[in-house]
Amino acid sequence: MQIGLIRVRTLEAVGATDRHALLIEGAFPGLLVHCHCIKDQVRGIYDDKSEALALPKVIELGRQLQSKVDAIIVSCAADVGVEELNKELQIPVIGAGRSAAGIACTLGDSVGVITITDNIPEAVRAGLGKHFLVWKRVKGVKSALDLESDVGYENTMNTAEELRAQGSDVIVLACTGFSTMAVAPKIAKGLGIPVVDPVLAAGSIAYTLMLNRKD
Amino acid sequence: MQIGLIRVRTLEAVGATDRHALLIEGAFPGLLVHCHCIKDQVRGIYDDKSEALALPKVIELGRQLQSKVDAIIVSCAADVGVEELNKELQIPVIGAGRSAAGIACTLGDSVGVITITDNIPEAVRAGLGKHFLVWKRVKGVKSALDLESDVGYENTMNTAEELRAQGSDVIVLACTGFSTMAVAPKIAKGLGIPVVDPVLAAGSIAYTLMLNRKD
Numbered sequence: 001m002q003i004g005l006i007r008v009r010t011l012e013a014v015g016a017t018d019r020h021a022l023l024i025e026g027a028f029p030g031l032l033v034h035c036h037c038i039k040d041q042v043r044g045i046y047d048d049k050s051e052a053l054a055l056p057k058v059i060e061l062g063r064q065l066q067s068k069v070d071a072i073i074v075s076c077a078a079d080v081g082v083e084e085l086n087k088e089l090q091i092p093v094i095g096a097g098r099s100a101a102g103i104a105c106t107l108g109d110s111v112g113v114i115t116i117t118d119n120i121p122e123a124v125r126a127g128l129g130k131h132f133l134v135w136k137r138v139k140g141v142k143s144a145l146d147l148e149s150d151v152g153y154e155n156t157m158n159t160a161e162e163l164r165a166q167g168s169d170v171i172v173l174a175c176t177g178f179s180t181m182a183v184a185p186k187i188a189k190g191l192g193i194p195v196v197d198p199v200l201a202a203g204s205i206a207y208t209l210m211l212n213r214k215d
Numbered sequence: 216m217q218i219g220l221i222r223v224r225t226l227e228a229v230g231a232t233d234r235h236a237l238l239i240e241g242a243f244p245g246l247l248v249h250c251h252c253i254k255d256q257v258r259g260i261y262d263d264k265s266e267a268l269a270l271p272k273v274i275e276l277g278r279q280l281q282s283k284v285d286a287i288i289v290s291c292a293a294d295v296g297v298e299e300l301n302k303e304l305q306i307p308v309i310g311a312g313r314s315a316a317g318i319a320c321t322l323g324d325s326v327g328v329i330t331i332t333d334n335i336p337e338a339v340r341a342g343l344g345k346h347f348l349v350w351k352r353v354k355g356v357k358s359a360l361d362l363e364s365d366v367g368y369e370n371t372m373n374t375a376e377e378l379r380a381q382g383s384d385v386i387v388l389a390c391t392g393f394s395t396m397a398v399a400p401k402i403a404k405g406l407g408i409p410v411v412d413p414v415l416a417a418g419s420i421a422y423t424l425m426l427n428r429k430d
Contacts, residue, residue: 027426029325031245092409094309094321106420107307126292127320129344188427194307202427204419205321210413211242212403 001030002209005067007037008054008076008176009144020075025202030210034069036061044177045076054080055065059088066091071209072201075173077079079123089134092209093154096176096198099205101127104172105165107194112168114159114212116141118176124174134166135174140142153181153197160195171195216425219280222252223269223291223391224259234395237291239418240258245276245425246418251276259302259392260359261332269295274303281306286424288417289308292389296339307424311391311413314420316342319387322409327383329374331390337388349381350389359392368396374412375402386410387423414421 005021019035023060038057040078049179070192071092074082077173079095101124104111111128113120137148138155146152146167156178160171168178170193172183179199220236230293233367236248240430253272260266273296277287286307289297301308316339319326328335328345328350353362355368361367371393375386388399394414403410 027422059378092322099321102317102424103420105320106309106317107423185427185430189430194424195427196423197426200423204423205318207242208318208322208411208419209409211412212400212410215400215404 001206001213002031002069003031003033003206004069005033005035005066005070006058006061006072006074007035008052008058008080009037010037010042018189019200020176023179023199024073024206027200030149030208031045031206033073043145045078045080050146053082059084059092062089062093063070064099071206073206075176075199075202077124077176077198078121082123084089084111094125094202094205095122096202097123097174098127099201100124100172100196102130102176104170104202105131106197107196108168108170111172112136112163112166113172113174114156114163114178115140115143116147116177120175124172128136128172133168136163141174144175144180147175147177148182153183156181157187157190160191164193168204169193173197181194188207202212216247216286216422216428217260217284218246218248218421219284219287220248220250221273221276221280221289222250223256223273223289223295224323225252225254225257235391235414238394238397238414239288239421242415243418243422243425244366246421247269250317251280258358258360260293260295261408264267266295268295270299275297277304277308286421288415288421290391290414290417291393292339297338309417309420311417312336312338312339312389313342314416315339315387315389315411315413318419319343319385319411320346322411323383323385325382326385326387327378327379327381328387328389329353329371329393331362331392333360339387340345348383349378351378359390359395362392362396368398371396371398372402372405375406379406379408384408388412
C-alpha cells in the first residue's frame with residue numbers, strides 16, 4: 001500500500017526527508033511511504049502564524065498526491081489540513097495528532113501530553129476527550145529543530161517525568177519532531193509507562209487500512 | 216514480545232484455539248501470542264448472564280498468565296475483566312472493545328457498530344464517545360457460533376450495508392467472532408469504508424507497546 005507522507009517542515013537532505021518514512025516502513029511491513037515536504041518552512045510549525053502559513057501548502061501537496069497514493073499521512077501533531085483534505089479528497093487522510101490520541105485512549109485513563117508550543121494541539125486535545133489529564137511544553141525548545149540537541153533530549157525526558165509525577169499513565173508526544181528523535185522507547189523504558197509516538201501512531205492507523213485490503 | 220490472549224469461548228480444537236493468535240501474529244511481526252480459553256462456555260459471551268459467568272474465569276486466567284507474558288489481550292469486544300485486571304496486574308491488559316473504539320475514532324466521525332447482542336458493549340460505546348453514530352445487531356445470530364455459517368455471513372454483510380446507508384463512515388465489528396470469520400476486509404471492499412476488526416485492533420495496541428521496547 002502506497003502512502004504519501006507530508007512533512008510540515010522543509011528538509012533538503014534526503015536522509016532527513018525520509019526519516020519518518022523509514023520509521024513507518026520499519027515498523028509496518030507492506031506500507032511504502034513517500035515523503036514530501038512543504039516548501040520554505042525550515043523551522044516547520046511552531047506557532048499560529050507558521051501553522052497558518054503551512055495550511056495551504058499542505059492542502060496543495062495533498063491534492064498533488066491524491067492520484068499517486070492510497071492514503072496520505074500528515075506528519076504533524078496539529079493535523080494541519082487533515083480535516084480539509086478529508087473533505088476534499090477521495091482517499092483517507094490520516095493526522096498524526098488524532099492517531100496518537102486514539103491510541104493513547106486505549107492505553108490509559110490519564111494521558112499526559114508533551115508539546116513544543118504554548119498550547120496543546122486541538123487534534124490531540126479533542127481526540128483524548130475525558131482521557132486527557134495534563135500537558136506541558138518542553139523548556140528551551142522553540143521549534144522541532146531545537147529537539148535535536150542534548151538539551152532538547154534532556155528537557156524532553158524531564159518533562160515526561162514531570163507528567164508522570166502528576167499522574168499520567170500514558171504519555172503522548174504531541175510533535176512529530178519527537179519521532180525524528182526516536183525518544184518514545186527511551187521515555188517508556190525510563191518511566192515504565194506507554195509512550196505514544198505520533199508518526200508511528202499514524203503508521204498504525206494506515207496499517208489498519210492496509211489490513212482491510214487483505215482479502 | 217509475549218502476549219497472553221484470553222478467549223472468552225471454550226474451544227477444544229487447537230486450530231480454532233489459535234485462530235485469533237494467528238491473526239495477530241500474521242499481522243504484527245514480533246508479537247508471539249499464546250491463546251488460553253475460559254472453561255465450560257462453548258457458546259462464549261452472548262448476554263448479561265454469560266458475561267457474568269465469564270468474568271471470574273477471565274480474571275483467574277489473567278492472574279495465571281501474569282508471570283508468563285509481557286501483556287494480555289482479552290479477546291472480547293465487551294472487555295470482560297479488562298478494567299479489573301488492569302487494576303490488579305503489573306502488566307498491560309488490552310481489551311478488544313476499547314482498542315477497536317480508539318482506532319475507529321481516528322478513522323471517522325460517524326461510527327456504526329455491528330453486534331451479536333441486544334446492546335452495544337459499553338467498552339465500545341464509551342470508547343467511541345461523540346464519534347458514535349448507530350449500532351445494529353446481526354439478525355438470526357444468537358452467539359459467535361452462529362456467525363460461522365452462510366446465513367451469519369450474509370446477515371453480517373447486510374447489517375454493515377444498513378449501517379453505511381444510515382451514514383456510518385467507519386464500521387466497528389463489536390464481537391471477536393467477526394474476527395474469526397475474517398469478514399472485515401470483505402465489508403471494507405464491498406462498502407468502500409474502513410472496518411475495524413477487534414482482534415487486530417487489540418493486536419495493533421499490543422504492537423504499539425512492542426515498538427516502545429525497541430530502544
